[in-house]
Amino acid sequence: SAVISQKPSRDICQRGTSLTIQCQVDSQVTMMFWYRQQPGQSLTLIATANQGSEATYESGFVIDKFPISRPNLTFSTLTVSNMSPEDSSIYLCSGLQGVQYFGPGTRLTVL
Amino acid sequence: ELKVEQNPLFLSMQEGKNYTIYCNYSTTSDRLYWYRQDPGKSLESLFVLLSNGAVKQEGRLMASLDTKARLSTLHITAAVHDLSATYFCAVDGVNKFYFGSGTKLNVKP
Numbered sequence: 011s012a013v014i015s016q017k018p019s020r021d022i023c024q025r026g027t028s029l030t031i032q033c034q035v036d037s038q039v040t041m042m043f044w045y046r047q048q049p050g051q052s053l054t055l056i057a058t059a060n061q062g063s064e065a066t067y068e069s070g071f072v073i074d075k076f077p078i079s080r081p082n083l084t085f086s087t088l089t090v091s092n093m094s095p096e097d098s099s100i101y102l103c104s105g106l107q108g109v110q111y112f113g114p115g116t117r118l119t120v121l
Numbered sequence: 122e123l124k125v126e127q128n129p130l131f132l133s134m135q136e137g138k139n140y141t142i143y144c145n146y147s148t149t150s151d152r153l154y155w156y157r158q159d160p161g162k163s164l165e166s167l168f169v170l171l172s173n174g175a176v177k178q179e180g181r182l183m184a185s186l187d188t189k190a191r192l193s194t195l196h197i198t199a200a201v202h203d204l205s206a207t208y209f210c211a212v213d214g215v216n217k218f219y220f221g222s223g224t225k226l227n228v229k230p
Contacts, residue, residue, distance in 0.1 A: 043218070051222075052220045052223050053209070055218070066216075102164075110154065110218060111166065112156075112163045112164040113163060115163050
């Protein structure tokens, strides 16, 4: 099984600033994903992080707002840019290794 | 786009009772996953169902998959308070996963 860590675990940010979330997997995974989850809600897929190329974004999510990098098979970053209070949420990364494993999440509050 | 429907969304049950959570999905898929999420925590993988007729059991939980009916069930036997959590099913689409809305289970002592 894969163990996934995320940094930071939580943050409180000001409107208009940006935050980069890091996701590290302890072993190689074939695919990595970024999700957003509002409290009490299901998961919404933001994008698939592709190694060495541009991420594949879901409808409603754009690269300018959520730039993603994946330089290798075990690491990815998600940046939430020009934040507004509507971006307050939990951001989860996951890696696929037969089963999809999830990181602990980053709880973001935008004031 | 693949749709995944779970029901019920909320389930309050007494300890010792049995119940079933249902997960229906809209298009063909041979892989279905069940996850558990405790409040404030991330998702924990419970079961991976990889073919029609697959059945997996762990403790008081048993999951099954009927790909022809596009239906998976998560059966809870003799519920205990420790099973209180939110349960999600997820269907493997083409290079991505589609999650159900989740079933929030509360087992009352």
